[in-house]
Amino acid sequence: MKRITATFCAMTLAATSLTAFAAGDKDKMIGRLDSAQAVLNEIMATPDKSVPQNILSSAYCVVVIPSFKKGAFVVGGQYGQGVATCRNTPSGKWSAPVFVQLAGGSFGFQIGGQSTDLVLIGMNERSLSDMLHNKFKIGGDAAASAGPVGRNAQAGTDWKLGAEFLTYSRSKGLFAGIDLDGTVLSQNQDDTRTFYGTDIQFESLLKGSTPVPPSARPFVRTVAKYFVAAKAAQ
Template identity: 30%
Template sequence: MIKSLSQALPLAKIMSLAFIISLLSPLTLLTSAQAASDAEELVGESRYTLEKMLNNPDYAKLKEFTEQSKGVLIIPQLVKGGFIVGGEGGSGVLLVKGSDGTWSNPAFYTLAAGSIGLQIGGEVSEVVFTLMNQGAVEAILDSEIKFGADLSLAVGPFGAGVEASTTANLDVDIYAFSSSVGLFGGGAFEGAKLFTRESYNSSYYGAGATPKAITLERVYTNPHSEKLRAALP
C-alpha cells in the first residue's frame, strides 16, 4: 500500500502541474492576442493621424517634407502633463523609404521623456516626425536615441501662416509636425528618448522581428499595414 501511494504521488503532482499550465496557457495566448490587437489599432490610428494632417491646410508643408524625407515616425497620441515634475509619452510607428521610393512596413516604437521645471497643465498631441536624412534613420534603428542630443530636431511653426517659400533645412535631422489639444507651459521634445516596442513588433509580425529587419531588410510584412503605407506621399 505504501509503495502504491509513493507511485501515485508523483503522478498527482504531474497532473496538478498540467492542470495549472492548462489554466495559464489561455492567459498567455490572451496577452499575445491583446498585444497583436493593440499593435493593429496603433497602425490604424497612425494612418488616421497621417491622413488628417496631410489633408489639413494648416500643415501644408508636411506633404513636401514627407516627400523629401527618408522616413517618418507617427505618434497618434503623445500625452504630456505634470506639475513641476512633468513627463510625456506615447507609442507610434516608424516607416522607412526605400531606394525605389516605396515605404516599408511599420516598426513599433515608444517615445518617453521626463523633465523638472516650471510647467503646469496637460496636453495630448498627434505628432508626425519627418526624418530628413539616412543618418537619422540609421541612428534610430541602431540604438535608443535622444532628440536634441543624438539627433537635431526642429519643432514648428509648420502650421497656418507658414510662408510657401519655407523649405527644409538640410542641417536638421528631424522635423516635428504637431497638433495639440490642451495647454502646457514649458517643455518640448528636446531630451525625449525613443525605445523599440518589442512586444508589438513580435506580435504584429512574429518572433524575431526587429525594426531593422522590418524597415531596411524588409524580411517581415503584414498586409494589415497596406492602407497606412498607401497614405504616405
C-alpha cells in the first residue's frame, strides 16, 4: 500500500512539474507577443520614420521578430524568433498569430552581437501562400525588397514591382529598410503547439479558422489598428 501511495505521489509530482513547465513556456510565447506589439507601437510612434501608410494599407501579412541576434544560431549566423498574422479577405480580419523563426548567414547590419528588431510586410496574396509553407528563403523562394520609410514614400518605388515582402530593421532607434536575402523564414511548430496547447495547422490559423486567443488580442489588434488607420488616410 505504501509503495502504491509513493508511486501515485511521484506521478502527481511529475504531472505537476510538467504542467508548470508548460505554463512557463507559454508565458515566454505571451512575452514574445507583447514584445512584438511594443516594437510596432514604437516604430509607428514617429510617422516620418515609420512604415509608410500606402504600404500598411496594402499589407496582407505582418511578421515581427523582436531582438534578432547575431551569433545566436551558428558562428557568423543570425537567428530570431517572432510572430506573424495575416489579413483574411473579404472579411478584413487579422488572423490568430503563428510563431515563426528566421535564420541566415551574416549580412552585415549588426556589430558586436547587437540585437535588432525586424519587421516583414507581406504585400500580396503570394506572401500569404509563402507563409503557409513550412519554410522559404527570402530573396529565393519569395521576392523581397528593403522597404521604404516615412510618410511620403513614393507609391511608384521598387516595392510595387512584385516584391512579396518588404523588409525593415530597427537598431538603436534607427528604422530603415534592409536586405534580408538568403535568410530562411520557417514555422515554429513547437512554440505554436505550446501556445495553443495542441497541434493546429498554420493554414487554419493564418486563414482565420481559429479564434484569436485573449492573450494574443493586443498584438493582433495593434496590427489591425495601424492597417485601418492607413486605409482611412488614403
